[in-house]
Amino acid sequence: MNVLIWLAGILLILMILVGGHKGARSFIAIIYNFAVILFTVLLMTVPNADPIIITIIASTIISCINLFYINEVNRTTKTAFISTVITIIMLLMFIFVFTEKSMIQGFGEEEIEEIGIFTLFIGIDFIKIATAVIIMSTIGAITDTAMAISSPMREIFIHNPTISRKELFFSGMSIGKDILGTSTNTLFFAFFGGYLGLLIWFKDLSYSLGEIINSKVFSAEMITILCAGIGVALIIPVTASITAYYLVKARNQNKH
């Protein structure tokens, strides 16, 4: 039997054992997300489709799955959702500028050899694809952080109904600070693990530091890690301010 089926089966059983109903939902969410990624790839192969717009739509759907399906539609998940979309768009613009400048799109010379049988002239703008890849690899962490901030902020708001918008914002920021370290760690190690082969390769072929840092594969990986970190940090003030704004606005409206 196939390794993947075994691993997926074990994961499903563990998720149900530990998480019950919600565990099963989490597993289904992964399958939905996988389907969204495949559908995104399918749309990107359509000629003249703009990968950036496809990515924005895909990230919106993925945040809906991660926030509204795994949890439920309520004020917390709604503010987390708005914050995620805003952060993604801000991050997109930044990443696009730097992928274009640093020309890290497409495949490095180390990768080209093994795909020699393929034509590379496929009419897809790889700068936009590279931007899409960085956004998509961070989206899980961004929605997670948004949720981890807006949900306790709501608890604080319920326990202190008279809290001011500013105080609420700062309590959101202090929650964010506490989780910043672990969220960035999660991403860093995920990328370290993925690039282990690459690191061994560079060391084995004794690339000089200058060659490593300027090579397409390495600088692309570095920029991905750093942008992921920026995204996870950026979502904190965005979520804190948006959640504070909406919760206090809703309270003021109820008063009238």
Added chain:
Amino acid sequence: MIKKIGYAIIGLSFVASIFFVYHNYSFYDRPIAEVVKTTLIDSVDIENEDQIFTQRLLAELKNGPAKGELIELTNDYSLSGANDQKFQLGSEIFVSINEDSTSSELTGSIEDIKRDKYVVIVGWVFIFTLLLVGRKQGLFSIISLVVNAVLLSYALDLYLSTSGISLLLISGVSIILFTVISLLLVNGLNEKTYAAIIATLLGTFLSLLITYIVMVITNENGLRYEEMQFITRPYKMVFMAGVFIGALGAVMDVAITMSSSIFSLYEKNHQISVEALKKSGLEIGKDIMGTMTNILFFAYISGSIPMLLLYLKNGSTWMFTLSMNLSLELARALAGGIGIVLTIPIGLYTAIYFVNRKRARA
């Protein structure tokens, strides 16, 4: 006072490093040239799919004996830009100078692009964002990233220089060091951290064991190692080591969330029963398990998108494309997910054990 010195050090190193990457031409052995003029000389359509352009570049050499002289280069690029790029004024390129070019008119070919300054600039944006948002915690996460990266690099050096030690052993030791360093930096020296460290290590090694057993039982059927890029060493070991270093961050995140919440429940109410702790702990675990597995899932799968597009656009079937490109990434994500879910009960019981110990002493 210490704060002011800190700001001064950060400001100074920012200015110094930016100045350095803009003026470091002489540190490179390879000739570098900056584009000063571009002329489009030709364009060819390819099967209505793409277009190939040829541009003639005039570039000024920035280092070496011919510094300051102009060099003529030609560059082909496509609309896709999968392995080529359009150069603009100011682009900096590593070039090789043709031996037979006359001294009045240098010609050469394009080798690579100078990307160091963009890596450094994005690096600084990262540092400033983390410091602005996280202040002290931001600083600690930067330190933790740097220390872990250095440690990883050192561990790999050790692995490569001593052929006798297996990569799995080295990664095992590194995983212990990574866990202890990161969790101490993120969470400080206290019982919460100790509980999280133990839970992380148990969770990681248990999921390593499960994955290993599955791989043995199935004879690794379905894993397409040939898709692995950059392989100079036994690929299976590199893959397994990568899986566990990759899942480590997520497992640590789960462990620290579990132990922090159990301890804060205990601190709010010292009389709280073990049953109540278990119940709340499991609720918290259920909340984080979905999002945590998603983080790993997206971090791994997204990187394959360019390759998937290339395969599909070249007429490969979906089945072939997916099995060639995603089998290892999916295995990574699933093994990581198993680690995450296992760490929830492990983290819960370790934290309860530490709480009980604390209670017994009190």
